[in-house]
Amino acid sequence: MLRHLLIAWVFASSLPLRAQRPEPADLVITRAHVVTMNAAKDVIEDGAVVIRGERIVAVGPAAVAARYTARKTIDARGALVLPGMINTHTHAPMTVFRGLGDDVPDRLRRFIFPLEKNLMNREFVHWGGLHGVVEMIEGGVTTFVNSYYFEEEFAAVVKQAGMRAVLGQTVINFPAPDAAEPYGGLALAEKFARAWRGDPLITPAISPHAPYTVDVAHLKKIAALSAELDVPVLMHLAEMTEEMTLLRKDHNMTPVEFLDSVGLLNRRLVAAHCIFVTDSDIALLKARDAGVAHNMVANIKSAKGVAPALRMFDDGLRVGLGTDGPMSGNTLDLIGQLGYVAKVHKLDRKDRNVMPAIKVVEMATLGGARAIHREADLGSLEPGKLADVIIVDHESTAMVPLFDVYSALVYAASPRDVRTTIIHGRVVMEDRKLLTLDTAAVRARMRDITRRINAALAAGLK
Ligand SMILES: [Zn+2]
Incomplete structure (x- = not known):
């Protein structure tokens, strides 16, 4: 019932806007299999998520994306899009x-x-x-x-x-x-x-x-x-x-x-x-x-x-x-x-x-x-919430075929299936490449720390 209301609302609100100029957005995720985790647990097979600044401004069928001109678009074909x-x-x-x-x-x-x-x-x-x-x-x-x-x-x-x-x-x-x-x-x-x-x-x-x-x-x-x-x-x-x-x-x-x-x-x-x-x-x-x-x-x-x-x-x-x-x-x-x-x-x-x-x-x-008492801002993909969004491939071997998104995530997904991570509207990892950190430098420091811990262990802990 709620799901139908949501879809109806999205279409109803998109019709009069079609003739208007598109609204600006920062990031649009298109062709997404959206797992909203909203109250109705809506799953939108060919959907879009629109982000402006640090917040989600729209979630709905693919047509929603046409109402926005975004600085960046991510094509999420073959992937689930869900709250972080x-x-x-x-x-x-x-x-x-x-x-x-x-x-x-x-x-x-x-x-x-x-x-x-x-x-x-x-x-x-x-x-x-x-x-x-x-x-x-x-x-x-x-x-x-x-x-x-x-x-x-x-x-x-x-x-x-x-x-x-x-x-x-x-x-x-x-x-x-x-x-x-x-x-x-x-x-x-x-x-x-x-x-x-x-x-x-x-x-x-x-x-x-x-x-x-x-x-x-x-x-x-x-x-x-x-x-x-x-x-x-x-x-x-x-x-x-x-x-x-x-x-x-x-x-x-x-x-x-x-x-x-x-x-x-x-x-x-x-x-x-x-x-x-x-x-x-x-x-x-x-x-x-x-x-x-x-x-x-x-x-x-x-x-x-x-x-x-x-x-x-x-x-x-x-x-x-x-x-x-x-x-x-x-x-x-x-x-x-x-x-x-x-x-x-x-x-x-x-x-x-x-x-x-x-x-x-x-x-x-x-x-x-x-x-953490942050459900007003976090935890689901809904307009008004903070844009913490992840894109998870569903084309890895264990995720095929995909009949039930929840079963696939819980019983078959691997953390390595996560393709892209968006936090507070900012893409921090895209196609498995971290954009905010030098992971090679972090790994090098970890190797050095491991060597020093091994030396300390060999010498004996107090
Ligand atoms: Zn603990």
Whole structure:
């Protein structure tokens, strides 16, 4: 019904304009198989997407393109055009450590924290972060949510790359790579948030690491600062059995109840994982309007469990998908996650009907936008929204034949099928060539960093 209304509106509004002069536009994508992810889930087989400045001005059948004269036209024959994907939880600069500490117990304390203590620095964040950004742009991610150190350094390079991001400065109860004193990250977070608030691409945030690594007094300070500056809080939540045990022992609460008690459970929170949440936790997360990042691949690789993301999504919570850091899930694109999200939830429920492909694509796009409270601007291809658009080939071998676009994307697509990535109206990758970054230079720096990390590992970590 809505689909018919939309088509009718497009034709009705195009008729009287036909005699008028074409309107200016910056970019028109034509001959596209458009997967809008709008409320009616319209798919337009021969469609057009028109962009002016940083916003989408029209989406409709191919004829819509004739109403505009564009500075640039992209012929998207043989490809799907869809909203850019939103990675709601990662630690992108950790690409420098990718592949270290896999398949071993207690990875966090035996590998991640010592590696960071000994080796992580501003330079590694800069180049490792850029490498992660390249991977995400190449994989069709247009917005990501990141928690790490030296976040103001990272913000500058993310902006230069033309990516959209929510960047959280980490606050933790021990000396960190960017802060000699425990909780030194809090002052850095405040400075970062004040400096970057209002930026069109970068949303600064505060990232207390987890309920078991930040004390009550600092969590309350962070809640107050987040409210004062109206910046998001990014945090791991209900991820580990030890976390559950500790909070039960110290506070007689679940992690979700605990966050509520310190004033952090609200619309500014993006909670990563939420594996161990009770029915009442889910109701509380919904009542407080918090966002949830579901990191399926990282969670099954760590054998922690399957978060009730399907239940949360169906209950109307703000659930998006995330990759977690490259030491956890190894890759940063979302296309590689989609099939796992669909299939593991089916296995978990012993029901092949649940978590259909269309729902997984919604989680990767509009769901991610909801998780960061940006659904008015992001997550679907609709006039008025920001122009974060990806063009994905459907002519690779595994994508042929194409009967159901959602099935193809979830069960057969590869991140390497992404042809072109547009963020904030700017083409940042075209025909797989990055236009905002020198990828060869980034790769060369990564090789050098890998050599230095190997030398440090051979000498032994403290
Ligand atoms: Zn994480």
